Amino acid sequence: MSNAPPVESQKPVEIEKIVDAFDSSDEAKIVAICREAHPGDVEEAFERLDEPNREAILNFLPVELIAELGDYLPAADMEKRLQTLPEEDQAEVLDSMSDDELVDLLQEVDEEERRSDLIELLPEEKQVVSEELLQFEEETAGGRMTTAMAKIHEDETVGEVLQSLREKKEDTEILSRIYVVDGDDRLLGKVRLRDLAFSPEETRVLEVADRDLTAIEARADQEEAAQMVARYDLLALPVVDADGRLLGVITHDDAIDILEKETTEDMERIGGIGGERGDLAYLQTSVTGHVKRRFWWVLVLAFLALASGIIMFAYEDTLKAYFVLAIYLPMVIAAGGNTGGQSATMIIRAMSLGELGPQEFRRVIFKEMRIGMILGGLLGIFVALQIQFLLPDGVVDEGISVFRIAIVVGLSLLAQITTSTLFGAILPIGARAAKLDPAVV
Amino acid sequence: MSNAPPVESQKPVEIEKIVDAFDSSDEAKIVAICREAHPGDVEEAFERLDEPNREAILNFLPVELIAELGDYLPAADMEKRLQTLPEEDQAEVLDSMSDDELVDLLQEVDEEERRSDLIELLPEEKQVVSEELLQFEEETAGGRMTTAMAKIHEDETVGEVLQSLREKKEDTEILSRIYVVDGDDRLLGKVRLRDLAFSPEETRVLEVADRDLTAIEARADQEEAAQMVARYDLLALPVVDADGRLLGVITHDDAIDILEKETTEDMERIGGIGGERGDLAYLQTSVTGHVKRRFWWVLVLAFLALASGIIMFAYEDTLKAYFVLAIYLPMVIAAGGNTGGQSATMIIRAMSLGELGPQEFRRVIFKEMRIGMILGGLLGIFVALQIQFLLPDGVVDEGISVFRIAIVVGLSLLAQITTSTLFGAILPIGARAAKLDPAVV
Structure with a gap:
């Protein structure tokens, strides 16, 4: 049996x-x-x-x-x-x-x-x-690790190790995380059960070990640990202290949890939702809980929009004289928000996926500037043409040049979209440079 | 040696x-x-x-x-x-x-x-x-699976299996995915190398197998497969055909890749970026490539904003008479976009995390309605109070009731935010119900 x-x-x-x-x-x-x-x-x-x-x-x-x-x-x-x-x-x-x-x-x-x-x-x-x-x-990596792993000494033989592992075999997880350490507990490599099972009993474990020293320091951010697990397709990532002593492991399923959580945070920040989600799912959170996380940004953004309103108000005479501009004002305002959101989304996600390092920031900003100018130029031309050729009769008072209106709206869109695209990229990059969480802004 | x-x-x-x-x-x-x-x-x-x-x-x-x-x-x-x-x-x-x-x-x-x-x-x-x-x-799961696994017949003994696995041992991945099948290749369970290594040679493999039949059909969506790997903390998820015949596996590292890709898609949709990212990273994509993915939404949203402009224009006389309303127009427009974005983000992410099923949609909509009313009510009261008590002299023409302006702006915010929050939730839910990708809208 x-x-x-x-x-x-x-x-x-x-x-x-x-x-x-x-x-x-x-x-x-x-x-x-x-x-x-x-x-x-x-x-x-x-x-x-x-x-x-x-x-x-x-x-x-x-x-x-x-x-x-x-x-x-x-x-x-x-x-x-x-x-x-x-x-x-x-x-x-x-x-x-x-x-x-x-x-x-x-x-x-x-x-x-x-x-x-x-x-x-x-x-x-x-x-x-x-x-x-x-x-x-x-x-941190240390805060997320588990100590459920097998630590074996470099001098042990395959036979000795198999004997001691046999006793642990009911602990399903441990046997896929067998690490070899020296007398000071410093990580020397890892061993797979198959290498033990298929090797002569008298072999010293270090001989069949994979001298892979991929590991993360316990104080490193958990997201970094999860990204290493993803990048190297690991089952488990050893966590070590500053002296290289093995403390625990981050497992592949923890990595998925961490990545899901960090991604949720990124998305919520992009969507303008503040605070921490914590442990709770959408339906687990009360209405008050949801309102608390959303209201702050709604308020801040509302008062930012007030600035646009005040500028508009300051041009009362112009606006009353060229009232056709009122048709295009919401468009200019919205285009700024939309394109800024686009570039912020792109940059935050690229940073989270590890696609961008500090070396690349200049290139990114230059790239987004070009993208912004092209987007703004295209929309500006589109809308200017629409104004010039498709404006219904009677919308513009007599004596006002439709051509000038078209130019003004087109150029506003170009300026607004270029600036917003650029700022959408600069804000998360600046936050990262200032060592804040890039998705907080 | x-x-x-x-x-x-x-x-x-x-x-x-x-x-x-x-x-x-x-x-x-x-x-x-x-x-x-x-x-x-x-x-x-x-x-x-x-x-x-x-x-x-x-x-x-x-x-x-x-x-x-x-x-x-x-x-x-x-x-x-x-x-x-x-x-x-x-x-x-x-x-x-x-x-x-x-x-x-x-x-x-x-x-x-x-x-x-x-x-x-x-x-x-x-x-x-x-x-x-x-x-x-x-x-699909079938399109993402690998066939790198060991398939063993239920009648084999532990000794026979170990012998045949020994020959494959250099293939690092296979040995953590050993499945037992019947004569028709139908999945019966899985075996861990440890159970083989620590069991008597003459035992039949089925006796030491875990009769776990967790599997996914080949035609199912890859995201579903990845979510199962995450939910059950699996190393590998068997992929079967309609008759339960084992075809391949989705591995834990593939699951991370799939989840990252799906999340990127979700985020890009929320951020107003169209089309497919494909294989390429941010910097790998050309400026033209980026513009192509962004311009469509910029254009659509710009012409949607034109609708607000046209409504504004239609109320030319009112707006000219009560020009103070111009100050608050951008705020009302922006608050709609922001709160709609918040609820869409929340719902899209919750659906991707598997937190919401069709059973919950009514509850979600009711919940978002309450959240929207509270957010709109709070902001409306805030802004109405600001108008009533903090408006500088001379902003409102004589003979106009500041109180009425405060009420109109407050109620507009309440209506706009409640509707936007509700629609932000209804759109992704509706898209899911129509079996579209919920993040496309």
């Missing part, structure tokens, strides 16, 4: 089915579907619930299901539910979580005392790991 | 160093750094070159380097370079590429004849695979 019994995996279940079960308020049905479905699917169904509903459902899920979903549900919800449990159940849930998710949950706890209490519920080994991981800022 | 010699990996090299080498035009230096650096870094440095420079560099890189970079460089560039090579070198490059990247390159070739010529250069086995993969649309 094999000592690895066949595993019946949790099946993917259509999210709609889980949501329907949630909506039914039938406790038995909900528990059953949460047990059957993959935790990833349950997580996604939870993303469609508002806070009272999430709380209600979590409150009647049995502890063993809470433990299983621990790595998947929002940390704040988990912490809330933990508070309702007796200590031994809290300990069970915490112990079942992977160390990186556990640390996310601990970071969610604001009260120092409550956090210590939670840590004390953990087995000693996990206490040490948690304390270590908590030292790193949340958004 | 081990039969797996230690591998000296290509090291990560700072992109800036590679770019500097490229800029130096020193052929020996460029070849040396391309040899030393990880292909992922070379790819990123290539993203900073325009077309003539890419062509120049590719043209003097030796064939063995072209072969090594084949999976990383833009397919169009690769195909151009191939045309300059003698047939045997073309064959070497093509044979070194992974099957999914090879198919991307073949899809890049427009001429039917040239494509057949390229396929004929391949070893027979790869010809068959390529022809098979070419049958799937480029943006």
Whole structure:
């Protein structure tokens, strides 16, 4: 008989089915579907619930299901539910979580005392790991890494290593992250299980190791780590301290999470949405929460637009005399916003994808200037022609030169679009240069 | 002596160093750094070159380097370079590429004849695979999958499987994707190398297999496949035909590529950029290329803004009588664009993250309506108060009620923002319901 019994995996279940079960308020049905479905699917169904509903459902899920979903549900919800449990159940849930998710949950706890209490519920080994991981800022490689990996000493033989790994084999993730270190824990390379399995037992592990030292420092930004995983197609990226000592790994699935989160932030900034999204999905966020994140920019942009209004007002006499200009004013204003948005979008995305470095900034600005001039020139010519040849009779008072109006509107569009395109590019580049987040502006 | 010699990996090299080498035009230096650096870094440095420079560099890189970079460089560039090579070198490059990247390159070739010529250069086995993969649309799971996996029959024993895998062990990727199939090639489950390595030789593989049937149909959208990889934290997702027969896999690194590409598309649509980005990075795209993708929307939005202008013009008498309204017109116009953009961004991103299903659309629209009313109400009150109490003397002609102006502007903002917020949400939802890409609108 094999000592690895066949595993019946949790099946993917259509999210709609889980949501329907949630909506039914039938406790038995909900528990059953949460047990059957993959935790990833349950997580996604939870993303469609508002806070009272999430709380209600979590409150009647049995502890063993809470433990299983621990790595998947929002940390704040988990912490809330933990508070309702007796200590031994809290300990069970915490112990079942992977160390990186556990640390996310601990970071969610604001009260120092409550956090210590939670840590004390953990087995000693996990206490040490948690304390270590908590030292790193949340958004750094160290703050996102897991210590679930196998660290083996350079002098060990293939046989010795296989023997020790055999004991860990139920820990599914570890065996795809086997690293060789020296006596000081410094990273020397990585070993794949296949190289061990297919090599003579007496071989020293370093001989079959891939001396790949690709790693990231623990204090580096998590986005940099995720980009390295993407660029080098890694399963896991080792995280080291300043002396090259192996501390943990960033895994391929964490990299996807990080990239998704950073991309969401970029998009929200481009869309004029402020603040942090945090853990919560769109439907999980309350109306007040949404309003808070949007109102600030609406207000700022409204008062910026007031500037255009004041300029317009200052030219009262001109505008009243050449009232046909009023037709084209909204166009000039909108074209500025639109083209600035276009170039900002392009540059922010290119920076996030690592396509642009500081060396390229001059070229980018020069390029956007040319693009802006061409866009502005084209639209300017288009609209000038329209004014010159397609303006209905009676729109322009007698005695006013249509040709002059066409030239003025055309040139305004050229100037407005060139400037806006240029600024759309300069703002994110300037923010990056000033070491701010490029998408904040 | 081990039969797996230690591998000296290509090291990560700072992109800036590679770019500097490229800029130096020193052929020996460029070849040396391309040899030393990880292909992922070379790819990123290539993203900073325009077309003539890419062509120049590719043209003097030796064939063995072209072969090594084949999976990383833009397919169009690769195909151009191939045309300059003698047939045997073309064959070497093509044979070194992974099957999914090879198919991307073949899809890049427009001429039917040239494509057949390229396929004929391949070893027979790869010809068959390529022809098979070419049958799937480029943006489907089938079009993105690779056939680099191990397929084993349910009746084989652990010993037999290990023996046959031993021969493939140099193929680094395959051993993390071992699937068990029945006599008709139908997927029965997956096996991890560790389960084989640590099980008795005479065990039948099905006994140690994880009967996980998570898979995606070949004709499904690639984005769906990538989301499944992300949701279930998979290393590889099996791709099957309508009868459940195993055809290939989507890997974790492909999933990242797909998600990055889809996200870029979403962001570009939100930013008002049309068309397809294709393979090329920002700097790789010519000024004309950029203008082409932006001008269409600039033009459409400009003529939409013309509508506002025409409405303004129609109220010539009112506007001339209450000219103070001109101050607030740009604000009302801009607030519409900004709040519509906010809600469109939120909804498009939430849909891409799989946070919203058709069941939720009514709730979303109701939610955005409330958000819009609150945002519009708040800004309306703010601005009305500003008009009532902070308007400088002389701005409003005598005999005109400031209070009425405040009410009119406030209500306009409320109406404009509520409508825009609602439409910003309805447009992407409507597009999804009409089965269009939600980010196209």
